[in-house]
Amino acid sequence: MTEPVPVAVPRKGRPLEAVLERVAAVADTENAEATVDQVTSVLRYEKAITKGKQTAEKGSYERLVEYSDPADPSGPEFTLVRDDREGKPRRIVFDSLTVELGGTAVHLVGREEPFRALRTHEFALGFDAADLVLEEVVSLGPEGVSNLAAVNERIDPTESDVRVVTGLGDTVYHTLLGTPEVVPSGGELDRGFLTTYEGAMCISPRYERLVEAVLGMDAVRGIEFVYPENGQEEEAAIAEAGVGVYLTVTGNTARDHGLVLGEQLFPSETVLLENTAEVDAEIEAVRSTITGGLREETELWA
Incomplete structure (x- = not known):
């Protein structure tokens, strides 16, 4: 059996919701939309607990067990991380989910910094905020950049193989x-x-x-x-x-x-990223499925 194509995604927040919404829109997997809604609901509830807007009746480990289905290895999984708040309390965040995209199994893998995981060649595809690309690898010049199309032009190819493919529109x-x-x-x-x-x-x-x-x-x-x-x-x-x-x-x-x-x-905006050195035919097929139908002005590779 062919191994699923791994795709790095954020663990929480607006960028992850944008990714899951896009995946649900293009997935072949039955009930993908319902699964994504479940993941989003869990993470919003956990965020509310983090912000003190909700009080959990059960501990984090008990909730973690409830959110995952051991009988479904492709279903959503969550994990615990140490939060940045005072005392470094635990927080439940997204860990993984397997879906079918264009006939290919794709394994969405949560990472704290997906962009950096692509830079180190751990992944060929991933999603992250466009902001991080500007903070990390876009060269500084006399003139500024004002749109996604200008970002790739300002990445030094000797500095990084990662390029922006398209935006998801959560702007x-x-x-x-x-x-x-x-x-x-x-x-x-x-x-x-x-x-x-x-x-x-x-x-x-x-x-x-x-x-x-x-x-x-x-x-x-x-x-x-x-x-x-x-x-x-x-x-x-x-x-x-x-x-x-x-x-x-x-x-x-x-x-x-x-x-x-x-x-x-x-x-x-949340953007789809690729490591150009890792792209093969299978990656191209997954990329095409993800970007199909997105607004043309942000499709930078086409």
Whole structure:
């Protein structure tokens, strides 16, 4: 029997939900949609426990046993990891699931950092946030990147064999935000504004290299990155700084803090990735099944 094709996926959160939703849409497996709904429900419940919004009547090990079916080796499995919260408590996250995609058995394998698992050639295919690609391997240049199509062009082939294949459409945007006082009268809060702006720009601490890649090094000259204080809302910190970059969906929270929504700089989206050195005919077939019908502008390999 042919071994299933392993595909690295996130263990939790919005990116994993986007992956499971896509898999359910294209899977041959009977009841794939119901299985995916089950996995999503479990993880949302576990997240609610993590956030203190739910109280579990049973311990984590008991819940872990309930979520898995030992009689179904291809069914969903979960695992325990140590969370980053104070005290490092356990958290139940996704571990694996086997589905049929285009007649090929595919083993979805949970990883903390799928992108890095592809970089080390553990997997030929995987899903992760586009943000991580910018943080890790996109080269910094005078000009920034504004869309997924530009990402592959900025990956040094001697640095990594991993490339973005397509986005899954679960898009929120890294958006330029500012107070009305810093926006020129009649002007736009966009990349052009940054060519003359000098001063503080508030961002999340881990996103410094991402913001540099998105804006370009010319645009960040004269800009000092500042960060929210511990426990401070990002929008409140940006309002204090005057200008910042943060993820927005509707922008309502930003407006509540008196901020103007500027240019949507880059899509924060779950993407399908491939390690080009590991692609063979079987991988190509799985890739084709996953990408079939996705919007054409994000299909970078076609």
